[in-house]
Amino acid sequence: MTSLADMADVLSLVADLSRDLPDQERYQRVLDCITQRFPCHACALLRLEQDTLVPVAVYGLSEDTLGRRFSLAHHPRLQAIAAQRGPLRFAADCELPDPYDGLVEIPQENAQTPLDVHDCMGCALYLDDRLWGVLTLDALQPGHFDGFDLTELEIMMQLAAASVAAAERMHALSQRAAHSEQVSQAMLQSRAGQDMIGSSAVMRALQDEIALVASSSLAVLILGETGVGKERVAEALHRQSDRARQPLISLNCAALNETLAESELFGHARGAFSGAVTERAGKFELADGGTLFLDEVGELPLSIQAKLLRVLQSGQIQRLGSDKDHRVDVRIIAATNRQLQEEVRAGRFRADLYHRLSVYPLQVPPLRERGRDVLQLAGYFLEQNRIRLGVAALRLSHEAQQALLGYRWPGNVRELEHALSRAALKALSVHAGDCRTIEICRTQLDLADAPLMTVSNDKAAEPLPGAVFEEPGWQGLDLRQATEQYQAQMIQAILVEQQGNWSAAARILGVDRANLHRLARRLGMKA
Incomplete structure (x- = not known):
């Protein structure tokens, strides 16, 4: 007989039905509850949008997974899970490609090669006979799920569906309170x-x-x-x-x-x-x-x-x-x-x-101010390239992820898209096998033109400006003269980058605008 202690996570999920939680928190709590009952190496909750599954909460998968979009037409395992009522487990020798191969998080000390999934199961999540999305559970060892009770998983999925349905009802009520029915429908469709x-x-x-x-x-x-x-x-x-x-x-x-x-x-x-x-x-x-x-x-x-x-x-x-x-x-x-x-x-x-x-x-904020969004965007573009190039998996090495986070991105999201497209194409000729790993050298980022930044929490710290200075002619100058020449070049480069906007230049340089004007006048620059 199952004890109350064993059922604590289930009772927590039931209690969430009456709570007004942000969608992201609700999805994560559903995932936490399921992984407590069914331990695994990776788990994901994905919402169906037209014919594409969008990850809303993940466990044990690379951070860029949240930015990927899994088209059912290109992922037969996910398509099979979505097509079946109730849990579906795939045989260890199943030839269908797993969408998470190469995306399972690897501890740094064991990061020589990407880890592929060897045991996989999933379950569709329905709301009032409407397919809302799917849950996937993955393990790295064959036979990991042998002792699992799939009936219990189906019951858990019904609770999860009730939690998601409660969230959707609360959201619909708030929409109707603020807007007319026609506007609400337009916003939900968009x-x-x-x-x-x-x-x-x-x-x-x-x-x-x-x-x-x-x-x-x-x-x-x-x-x-x-x-x-x-x-x-x-x-x-x-x-x-x-x-x-x-x-x-x-x-x-x-x-x-x-x-x-x-x-x-x-x-x-x-x-x-x-x-x-x-x-x-x-x-x-x-x-x-x-x-x-x-x-x-x-x-x-x-x-x-x-x-x-x-x-x-x-x-x-x-x-x-x-x-x-x-x-x-x-x-x-x-x-x-x-x-x-x-x-x-x-x-x-x-x-x-x-x-x-x-x-x-x-x-619209520049990419350099969006912190770790760059990894989600990278996942989105890599999935597009994976489909376009016809490869089973594309992943970023740890060094490439850090480089993307630290780069200044003068060309913003468009530059990121093009850099990853080039890197994905180059990875085809370097890697053998189904999973291609993108290294920093193949992203072809001009690190000299846009130096790396340190990253803290959600937002990248402001770097020194990413402009290319002229070759300094410091010969014959004393320290004060050389310093002033460098200051003038830096200010001029930032002003060009910011199209003459002194306020923006002052923010990047970390000085007060009035002090920047005074310094520029002292250096002989025209405001």
């Missing part, structure tokens, strides 16, 4: 397709702001460096808005000349210009009822800025070469990596248009 990877404090704050402004009709200006993922933020805003069922139309404003920009935005009539052989609708008409995303809006010619402002004020457009008005209902989301306030002062951007677009500004 969440299924959302892929903003990361759980750092700055990303959680950004996601909270997105949820706050998405359901409004306010124009949003997304700010951030090149490659941070501004387009992903725009997509999330649209998916969580009440326009989610309507189109999201994007236009990259960079490198558009005046005629092409006007035609792309407002459309053109037949014969409006050389080559206009047919009438054509512009982006505003295509986005009617939905959202228009203007990427790199700071690149628009001044003449087009005036026409765009007129549309935003009146809601009416005229196709190029036509005098007929078309009324449109479009929400505007714009993005730029420029400092638009500086562009306004320089006369390159209209002040009235800037104020129209920046009703609600959103700052």
